[in-house]
Amino acid sequence: MERLVEISNYDLFSTEVRTTLDDFARRAAERFGLPTAMISIVLDTAQYWAGMHGVDGWKAEAQGTPVEWAFCANVVRTGHSYVVENAEIDELQRDNPLVTEDGQRCYAGAPLITPSGHVLGACCVVGNEPRTFTPAEIDELAAMADEVVAELEQHRMISKTAASQ
Numbered sequence: 257m258e259r260l261v262e263i264s265n266y267d268l269f270s271t272e273v274r275t276t277l278d279d280f281a282r283r284a285a286e287r288f289g290l291p292t293a294m295i296s297i298v299l300d301t302a303q304y305w306a307g308m309h310g311v312d313g314w315k316a317e318a319q320g321t322p323v324e325w326a327f328c329a330n331v332v333r334t335g336h337s338y339v340v341e342n343a344e345i346d347e348l349q350r351d352n353p354l355v356t357e358d359g360q361r362c363y364a365g366a367p368l369i370t371p372s373g374h375v376l377g378a379c380c381v382v383g384n385e386p387r388t389f390t391p392a393e394i395d396e397l398a399a400m401a402d403e404v405v406a407e408l409e410q411h412r413m414i415s416k417t418a419a420s421q
Contacts, residue, residue: 259374263297266376266408267415268306273408277307280379280404285309287400288364288381288393295368295404296320296328296377303328303377307404315358325354327363331378337366337394338378342386362387364394366401371409379404 267273277295285293295307303326305311305319315321323329327349330338340346340363343355354360365380379401389397 259376260299262370262372262374263299263376266412268297268304270411273411274307276407276411277404278309279307280400280407281307281309284379284381284397284400287396288389290362290381290383290387292382294328294378294380294382296326296365296380297368298323298326298329298332298375298377302326306377321354325352327352327354327360327382328365328378328380331365331367331380332375335367335369335375337364337398339364339389339394341388344386359384361385362389364389364397366394366398368401368405368408370405376405376408 281293281295285291292310294305294311297304297306301323303320303323327338327340340349343349343361343363349355360382362383363380365378367378368376370376379397
């Protein structure tokens with residue numbers, strides 16, 4: 257419950273935050289040479305993509321998926337990076353509709369950990385072909401996730417200051 261309260265303290269629906277997180281997602285996709293990247297926020301019943309790049313169709317319109325489909329839910333549950341190199345043969349993901357219907361094949365996500373220790377979601381990259389991620393790449397994705405949280409914290413502090421004036 258505390259994690260969800262903390263999520264609500266971030267202004268995730270503001271245009272400014274959305275633009276910033278979309279930019280983070282674009283940079284992640286470009287850095288990893290993958291078509292899709294998201295900044296996901298995992299809620300009780302859904303994952304919301306607070307930032308996204310390369311997402312289209314119904315997923316872009318919905319701006320997320322049910323939590324049962326969310327690879328990022330594994331990041332939140334464990335508090336650690338989660339990697340799927342070939343989702344078609346991955347025991348946890350092979351029956352996921354994002355794999356069977358949408359063709360998602362690889363995933364790497366790093367946790368968005370707040371200063372209070374809550375995991376909001378993940379900074380993740382997704383591709384339609386199997387792919388191996390090196391430890392250095394996972395470290396780089398984790399550094400990007402830390403940058404995302406720092407940006408969210410900065411925006412929250414600015415908004416808090418403006419509201420108190």
